[in-house]
Amino acid sequence: MDMFAHLHRLSLSWHLARKTGEVLRVMDRGTKSIQTILQYIIFNVAPTIVDIIIATIFFFIAFNYYFGLLVLVTMILYLTVTIFVTEWRTRHRREMNKAENEWQFIGVDSLLNYETVKYYGAEEIEYNRYKGALITYQQAEYRNTSSLNLLNFLQNGIIGVSLVVGTLLIGYLISLPNSKYTSGDYIMFTTYIMQLYGPLNFFGTLYRTIQQAFIDMENMFEFLSESIEVAEKPNAIDMPNGSMPLELSNVSFGYYENQKVLENISFMVRPGETVAVVGASGSGKSTLIRLLFRLYDTKSGQIFFGNNEIKDVTINSLRSSIGIVPQDTVLFNDTIEYNIRYGRPTASGEEIEDAAKAAEIHDFILTLPNGYNTIVGERGLKLSGGEKQRVAIARTILKDPAYLLLDEATSALDSHTESRIQENLIQLAKGRTCVVVAHRLSTIRHADKIIVFRDGKIIQSGTHDELIDKPGEYRELWVLQHQRH
Known part of the structure; x- marks a missing residue:
């Protein structure tokens, strides 16, 4: 509602320099991103962090410090790769948003000028213009999705290597003479570590989603930060009733x-x-x-x-x-x-x-x-x-x-x-x-x-x-x- 009211307060020159379809798309995408951020932060981030902390402490206590260190190193490496690659991917998301704005604008602009298109028999021109914008958007979307797949591959690779190292380590400890560990410990370890990596993996998804939501909000907040050229004074008075010179x-x-x-x-x-x-x-x-x-x-x-x-x-x-x-x-x-x-x-x-x-x-x-x-x-x-x-x-x-x-x-x-x-x-x-x-x-x-x-x-x-x-x-x-x- 603040965004809608602000758009009406902005000057005519600002609106003449903008594309209506693009403004509506930015507004829609930005408000949905706010909803996404609030939903994830309130209902998912806090419980996931608590889950990971408790699980890490448990591994230090229930097994030995090797396993605690393994979990700690895995988490640090996982989160570092997630943050680094997600930051790197932001440019692809921005490019995709820009291409989507243009695609949406061309669609709205063409339909609003339906009669003009008919007058000049320009259906094919509009089709090609729309198709070109859509292909540009799809190429940007492909690059964005590919970078996401790379991130998922790296995240799953880190967890997979950690699982292999962890299972080999617990297996080795069980095989030692007079070991205090049994095959039951192996099953307990693998069960717990899988339950730990579930929220860890989800935490990576959360960070990526929140970062993406912030990117989607950028354009909307740019609009909100636009200064109002025609603004009234704080002490402005109402116009008196009736006609005056x-x-x-x-x-x-x-x-x-x-x-x-x-x-x-x-x-x-x-x-x-x-x-x-x-x-x-x-x-x-x-x-x-x-x-x-x-x-x-x-x-x-x-x-x-x-x-x-x-x-x-x-x-x-x-x-x-x-x-x-x-x-x-x-x-x-x-x-x-x-x-x-x-x-x-x-x-x-x-x-x-x-x-x-x-x-x-x-x-x-x-x-x-x-x-x-x-x-x-x-x-x-x-x-x-x-x-x-x-x-x-x-x-x-x-x-x-x-x-x-x-x-x-x-x-x-x-x-x-x-x-x-x-x-x-x-x-x-x-x-x-x-x-x-x-x-x-x-x-x-x-x-x-x-x-x-x-x-x-x-x-x-x-x-x-x-x-x-x-x-x-x-x-x-x-x-x-x-x-x-």
Whole structure:
């Protein structure tokens, strides 16, 4: 549970640099290893150690020091070989884990992109990619298993030699004239020494299993040790209720060193106002939304919600106050009702339906065989892009946030549906602090202010009518889009 919670606390940049299938495999393998270690240490290691100590003392007392020394030397040699070879084998286990991570990742990645595979007729490519990763894993597994067999051979060899030496020694002592030892002692010795080597052999297996479990946990603890880039201050306060002004002051940001996606961005959105951000692809519009939602922290400059700087408020209260309709809507593989209710888990069925009606998707849902209980499929693939977007809009409407961020919120809709939903979004934005990122300029004509981005900088700002009346980037985009139609 700690691992799962930590993964959700890690930054978006960390997740974008990782493979989902690999993360899940590391998490699964690591948690099972903890269970293995606890089970073996508590129920097996302590009793085995006690068993070996008592047996060794018994041989010193019941026979003579030769047998005690034989058992002692055997144990020392056995444990030394076990530890040395097990440590040597760890690299093979690590290689196997790495190969298994890659194999699992390719399988998950390929199935998640099932449609793309079909579009390009790439079934054979994916088959060969998966086969190559599986063969690499099997080769690593072979080396790991071979090294294990070598360890078992050495362990059994040490015990076998010790048994031969011990039985020859007791046999020799019995054959001496006037010996105090009898054939019964021979049987007792062999019985006891076999019972001793049983737990000794098991102890070797325990050490190997525990060492292997620690190796399996390495990756998981590496994940747990990852620092949280976007962390809240210890004395952070909750966001006050209601809409307040949103202000950016000289905000700069880049995903990499010596690269700026946004540079010295400053503007204000008052409660009840809608500010639209437009510009060519790659101009920094979606990055701005991520900064407002605090998926990343600014490199320089400040973002204020009312009188509170974004880093001074708790992350949970910040994100609870913001509703977002992203450009790329991804749904849970659950029912439509579950996905809409995600906006406010305590909402009633009637409230969910009202939100769906406002998003112009209620009538469509009723045409489905299971209505609101229809499963949408992995990442919502059973729905079209427009249907997924309307579910996302319904979810945001249900959330009833103080701040509203719309990132190309109607990009996947047809013109007729878009015009109807646009009216609903305008109603939703009333009384709220709203920032809209748009590509189609016709959707943001109503905005109180339009800000034009280019290469991460603000080059123009004003109302639609003001920007249309003067030469510049906005008028060029407007003319270009209307020429296409």
